[in-house]
Amino acid sequence: MALNDQNAAPESRSEWWRHAVTYQVYVRSFADSDGDGVGDLPGITSRLPYLRDLGVDALWLTPFYTSPQHDHGYDVADYCDVDPRFGTLADADTLVATAHDLGLKVIVDLVPNHTSDEHVWFQAALAAEKGSPERARYIFRDSPADRPGEPPNNWLSVFGGPAWTQLPDGQWYLHLFDSSQPDLDWRNPEVGDMFVDVLRFWLDRGVDGFRIDVAHGLVKEEGLRDQEVGEGEELGSGAPINEEHSMVERTLRDEPMWDQPEVHDVYRRWHTVLEEYDGDRMMVAEAWTQTPESMARFVRPDEMQQSFNFAWLLAPWSAKAFADVVTGTLDAMAPVGASPTWVLSNHDVVRHTTRYGGGPVGLARAKAATLAMLALPGSSYLYEGEELGLEQVDVEPAFRQDPSWFRTGEVGRDGCRVPVPWSGDAPPYGFGPGSEQPWLPQPLDWAPLTMEAQAADPDSTLAFYRSALAARRTFATTAGDEVEVLDGGSEDVLLLRRGPVTVVVNCGEQTVPLPDGELLLASAPVVDGLPPDSAAWVTTA
Structure with missing residues (x-):
């Protein structure tokens, strides 16, 4: 391919x-x-x-x-x-x-x-009222009408727990990460x-x-x-x-x-x-x-x-x-x-x-x-x-x-x-x-x-x-962008060709032969083939 x-x-x-x-x-x-x-x-x-x-x-x-x-x-x-x-x-x-x-x-x-909750914008938002331009820079919402006192939706934080924190005035702000990282409103x-x-x-x-x-x-x-x-x-x-x-x-x-x-x-x-x-x-x-x-x-x-x-x-x-x-x-x-x-x-x-x-x-x-x-x-x-x-x-x-x-x-x-x-x-x-x-x-x-x-x-x-x-550095900019996935002879062998460089990765448990060419570099000593859990670069003219 x-x-x-x-x-x-x-x-x-x-x-x-x-x-x-x-x-x-x-x-x-x-x-x-x-x-x-x-x-x-x-x-x-x-x-x-x-x-x-x-x-x-x-x-x-x-x-x-x-x-x-x-x-x-x-x-x-x-x-x-x-x-x-x-x-x-x-x-x-x-x-x-x-x-x-x-x-x-x-x-x-x-x-x-998101910003820090110590960013000047968020500090201004905390000091401002609901519906203010200061709060419009972040995602502030009220509880749903049918779920008073609950968060605006069911989203979770990447860091665990709800993605919403409630303020004393009843509004919630969104933080997909920590509560100290309020999300900005990019629609503003x-x-x-x-x-x-x-x-x-x-x-x-x-x-x-x-x-x-x-x-x-x-x-x-x-x-x-x-x-x-x-x-x-x-x-x-x-x-x-x-x-x-x-x-x-x-x-x-x-x-x-x-x-x-x-x-x-x-x-x-x-x-x-x-x-x-x-x-x-x-x-x-x-x-x-x-x-x-x-x-x-x-x-x-x-x-x-x-x-x-x-x-x-x-x-x-x-x-x-x-x-x-x-x-x-x-x-x-x-x-x-x-x-x-x-x-x-x-x-x-x-x-x-x-x-x-x-x-x-x-x-x-x-x-x-x-x-x-x-x-x-x-x-x-x-x-x-x-x-x-x-x-x-x-x-x-x-x-x-x-x-x-x-x-x-x-x-x-x-x-x-x-x-x-x-x-x-x-x-x-x-x-x-x-x-x-x-x-x-x-x-x-x-x-x-x-x-x-x-x-x-x-x-x-x-x-x-x-x-x-x-x-x-000897081939990165000259070998081209085409990669050919070759048959490695085993489901445990990855064999790729990019320009003059053939890459062999042995993910199996047995030593495998290297293709013809000059060994440019290997991640482990190569004696009678490429050992398990190793890779090599082989170059051809």
């Missing part, structure tokens, strides 16, 4: 983001410059040479704006300033300038679905105007792109009707935040709070704003849509440039599952002429080394899946620490900080957010000065996983990532 996006004009294929590898920096957990246990912008700037040497093209920064940090920055109180915990606007400018000097692009996170033009100003503020400061948080959620179905559930279904929010959710493919369901047609008008407007700036500025959607086709709608030519392909992240360790994701993704991208975007881990899901079984097997599979991903056409996103082989950490309840933990009692996302180990043999492993544990405690057995320890080991996971990224 051959797949390729035939609608894309050749002259449009050179934008930097089309084949970029972007490294996600979770700001709180990357590098701490002042010893308070929390990562910050100067700390990130000091580590930018590491990212250059790793071989990535760009970094994506999670929110660093002024925030009470109830959801670690995804509750924004001021979109045009830096939270003092992380530095200053001058620090942000220095980071962007330094990254550019090193040849790195910078993508910043934008959170348009004032909201759209404000975010255009925010875009321009950061574009003027030189950022190269935006990761759009909850991109599918901005506009709710008019009327805010109840969510309908079928027999055997339960009400749900549809956004994975823990192991159970992140491991299960979403099924088609009624979701009046997500993926409404009008949301695309927002991104068409934003597209025109970005076009005013030079340097191929871009947007990438965090859109937990239900089908590849709905994901593709966010990357039509007049909307965003990328959308995270969560189907790759959700796929189990299976040759057939990987093949289905590749074919489904490329089939969906072709009609809109968009480049696919691949990702295996981020700050909201269980690290893929753990998802694939943990320990040596999980790490072997994680490296193999990464090698397969990096060979595919389009852009790949890496999550900080995966190049060190970090696993999900079982953070003790006393130290957990994820709001979903407090609302539901479920473990939540803290385990993938533990700060990165850089050097030394004890916490904080060079994450910051001093000898204290950082904001989330690091395991005591991480000394062999530090960047410093792995940099000295040619067989380390870090060395593998550096080799893979260097090898990828």
